[in-house]
Amino acid sequence: MPHLSRDKTTWLTYAQLxxxxxxxxxFGPVVPLLRDEQGTSAAVAGLHSTGIAVGAILGGALFAPAARRLGRGPATWLGLAGVAVGVTALGLLRPLPATIAAVAVIATFGMMVISGVSVLLTAHYGPAAPAALTEANAVGAGMGILAPLVIGLTVNANLGWRPVLAVEVGLIALVALAALTFRVRLPKGTPAAAAAAGPVGVTTPAAADPVVPSLAADPALVAPAPAAPDGRADDRAAHRLPRAYWIAWVLMSVTGSIEVCLSLWTADVLRTHAGLGAGGASAAVAAIVCGMFVGRVVGGRFALRWPPVPLLLAALTVSLVGFLVFWSAPVGWLAVTGLIVLGLGNALHYPLALSIALAAAGPGADKAAGWSSYSMGVGFGIAPVALGWVADGIGPHLAFLLLPGFIAAAVLLTLRLGRALRAPAATPQPLAAAS
Structure with missing residues (x-):
């Protein structure tokens, strides 16, 4: 069983995420408040998610060249600096086009942070990367618990939602100062050995030469690719992303749709169906993130012991149960209970799919991380706007019935991904299972 040993680099990347x-x-609880402030419909307010989608696409396109030119660590810091600038603009601007543009800027640089942390941890931990990525996302969820609570407090105190943006900028400055004080530097390149490692529970070719882990249904899609002398993998291999990667890519789009719809519109359902006020509904969104935090802390241990596909199917099942409790609840406390269960399931969707996708990419991890951001862009750009459009016609509560459809699609994709991961075992190459 792989061992997860945390060092200063680990904790810094966790903090960045x-x-x-x-x-x-x-930002999810902010959208209904922005809608009230700007006097728009749910569908129009949902265009902020389109801004996030556009930013995700731009950030995905920018990360790989930024990582090649600056190194992965500096590119990640560049992402955080851009987030701080965008958050400041969002706090100062009022018109709808300006707030959408500010959100797009934040998402552009935020995707660079996600991509940087993902490839740094994948290279740093190899077979233990699924557990490290799950823990990193647990930290992200843990920090996400605080933001809705701060918004709820400031709204109830008649201060509005913008003070939370000042807190974000202050936290970014604090982490940067801590990194300087303790002299923690993120690596610029990736050792060849790290690029050759696969995730827990995934079968990889056992060979003396460093090769790309073959996770695709057709092993010919992934060719052996020794690392370049400067530590970067051969660019030709980076252009060949296997079939399993693209299945995981679509899966990330679908599960991302689930998460962003919940983030943006849960507060509306709590206000219209469960009887909570604006401040209480905004604060109650933290219940999802609280469940995600617990799920990722516990899931990190599970990821070291169980293959990712069965674990992902179990997580999707938990999400469905939580959704049914939340959606059918007529009172606030029961709806919040359902949100906690829903968060427990959602916790593992993205980390497991991402760890499989990056391992499938092998030496093309930088490019694969960028393309993974595009998958988030698809989910963020289409699903919330569609849900908002339906909600304008039939109300947010009934519109939320789109989410079980997303969960069912994710289950089917996960089953297909499992078949793609098992396929290399039928090839004549000698095999060894990652322990």
Whole structure:
């Protein structure tokens, strides 16, 4: 069983992802408040998610060249600096086009943070990367618990929602100061050995030469690719992303749709169906993030012991149970209980799919991380706007019935991904299971 030994680099990357989580999970409760402030419909307010989608696409396109030119660590810090600038703009601007543009800027640099942390931890931990990524996302969820609570407090105190943005900028400055004080530097490149490692429970070719872990249904899609002398993998291999990666990519789009719809519109359902006020509904969104935090802390241990596909199917089942409790609850406390269960299931969706996708990419991890951001862009750009459009016609409560459809699609994709991961075992190559 792989061992997860945490060092200064680990804790710094965890903190960086936590800073992004603070904004992401705090922005969801802000959208209904922005809608009230700007006097728009649910569908129009949902265009902020389109801004996030556009930013995700731009951030995904920018990360790989930024990592090649600056190194992975500096590119991640660049992402955080851009988030701070965008958050400041969001706090100062009022018109709808300006707030959408500010959100797009934040998402652009936020995706660079996500991509940087993902490839740094994948390279740093190899077979233990699923557990490390799950823990990193647990920190992100943990920080995300605070943001809705801060918003609820400031709204109830008649201060509005903007003070939470000042807290975000202050936290970014604090983490940067801590990194300077304790002299923690993120690596610029990736050792070849780290690029050759696969995730827990995934079968990889056992060979003396460093090769890309073959996770695709067709092993010919992934060719052996020794690392370049400067520590970067051969660019030709980076262009060949296997079939399993693309299945995981679609899966991340679907599960991302589940998460962003919950983030943006849960407060509306709590206000219209469960009887909570604006401040209470905004604060109650933290219940989802609280469940995600617990799920990722516990799930990190499970990821060291269980293959990712069965674990992902179990997580999707828990999400469905939590959704049914939340959606059918006529009172606030029961709806919040359902949200906690829903968060427990959602906790493992993205980390497990991402760890499989990056391991499948092998030396093309930088490019794969960028493309993974595009998957989030698809989910963030389409699903919330569609849900908002339906909600304008039939109300947010009935519109939320789209989410079980997303969960069912995610189950089917996970089953397909499991078949793609098992397929290499039928090839004549000698095999060894990652322990």
């Amino acid at each position: 936590g800073l992004w989580g603070f904004f992401l999970y705090g």
